[in-house]
Amino acid sequence: MARIPEETLQAIRDRVDLVDLIGRHVNLKKSGRNFTGLCPFHQEKTPSFNVNVERQIFHCFGCGEGGNAISFLIKHENLTFPEAARTLARELGIEVPEHDATPGASGLAERLRGANQLAQELYVEALAASQAEGARAYLAQRGIGPEEIASFGIGFAPASGRALLGRLEREKIPAEIGKQAGLLGARDDRHFDMLRGRVTFPIQDARGQVLGFGGRAMSDEQKPKYLNTPESPVYKKREVLYGLHLALAAMRKNERAVVVEGYFDRIAMHRAGVEEAVATCGTSLTAEHARALRRRTQRVVLVFDGDAAGQKAIESSLHVLLPEGLRVEAVLLPAGQDPDDLLASEGAEGLRARVDAAVPAIELVTRRHVANGCSTP
Incomplete structure (x- = not known):
């Protein structure tokens, strides 16, 4: 920057x-x-x-x-x-020049952010429309109501494939800008909406500006389950933590950051009253994530899925977080469950209690290696 x-x-x-x-x-x-x-x-x-x-x-x-x-x-x-x-x-209304950026980069970034904001407005409008009844029913089935929808800016990408393209055209935003933002795709010189018939989650920076989107399928037939807009000049997965702008005040107050794996897990933490939670966007924790966390807290609690992959993710996260001088704790969830599942089975109080009972992550990793027959973990 x-x-x-x-x-x-x-x-x-x-x-x-x-x-x-x-x-x-x-x-x-x-x-x-x-x-x-x-x-x-x-x-x-x-x-x-x-x-x-x-x-x-x-x-x-x-x-x-x-x-x-x-x-x-x-x-x-x-x-x-x-x-x-x-x-x-x-x-x-003060413009901040980007002196070390390449010529025109600052203007391009603003145009991409503008396109993202327009997309966010469209998706929010679409979720409230009659044709999104299925999307609203899907969210309700996941325990997400109007309060969560409003807080996280959840929306719906119309299935037509041209709704966003048309909105951009009406606002005189070139399709090429939409493509560079990752909002549009192109085939045979024709543009189309990247996200179609999906529930959308805006991915925002610490100031709440929309950088990209995650799209969730609503049926098993729709593949892939998750489809994120690709990286762009303003969206870098290695640097972004989902829900960060909503977590900052709670991080300061509670002197910790709680890291989960996905959008629904982050929203589950919100529903449980754990506001200091953030999620990665389809990637493992990176050195950039660790530095972003260190600037705001000294304590990180990892709450990953209760399967073998989740346990391995805790160990790999230690290699990233410990060099930054962070105190790392972890929660071992029941096998096959994630925070969203746990909220449904144990309620908000149960999920909060598990987070508050986090133990040093290195202790969990050591136990796992010992259980697997390693005498000198």
Whole structure:
């Protein structure tokens, strides 16, 4: 990611209204020339959190936290510096130049994100339409209702194969942009929608911007079961964690990240009240994932499927996570079950209890090797 120029950072600091920003999260009251409230970073009964309007800085006289708008977002939303700065820039309408990108790369990335956002709007609309009754019934059968649909932006890709293509054309977005975003395919110089007749899951970055999509078949006859949009200049599977933007605040509060394997597992964690969960997008944990987690927490809990493949995934994840200095714990699920299954059989309280009872992952790996006859694991 390109370094943000100092003049852009200064423009952000100059234009942001710190009282408005912090006031979204803290009940601020005017006190002389400043504003005060209960600190969002530690428990207190008497307000010690102060916002200086003239200097556009905040400071807590109780815990010592302080800084400007960017540092507030970093701390409160569990963002990195570039993520926080870009979030504010987007709100303020400030363009962030990408100086180390290839010529035109920044403009292309914005066009791809725009195409993805348009696709997301179409998919959400389609799920609410009469022709998506089967998709809504499928989601209900999986225990997913209106609240989960809204929270995760779940949608439906119409089966016609031309719904998104037509929407892009009406919005004057070239089909080639849709193809580069992974939204469209092409055959014999004719374009078509990549996702057709599938439930869709938007894959978003830490700021909530749509990077790509996962599509789930609704019947055994539809192959493959999962179909993701391919990688693009804005979507890199090795870097993206599904549900991260929804998990950041809970990661900070609970001082851990819970890693699961798929979309439905991530949503199951949400239904169980484990909001600090994220999922990989059809790939094993990578060094890029580990670094993204380390920037936000020191503790990772792995909750993988309770089969041989899940146990091996725990071991391979240790090779990625431990070098980053992370404390790694794991949950051994019953054989043949994943978090979604466990939620159905044991309920939210049961799933939460298993996550909270996680043990050091190295201990689980050692037990498995010993059980398999290895005397020196």
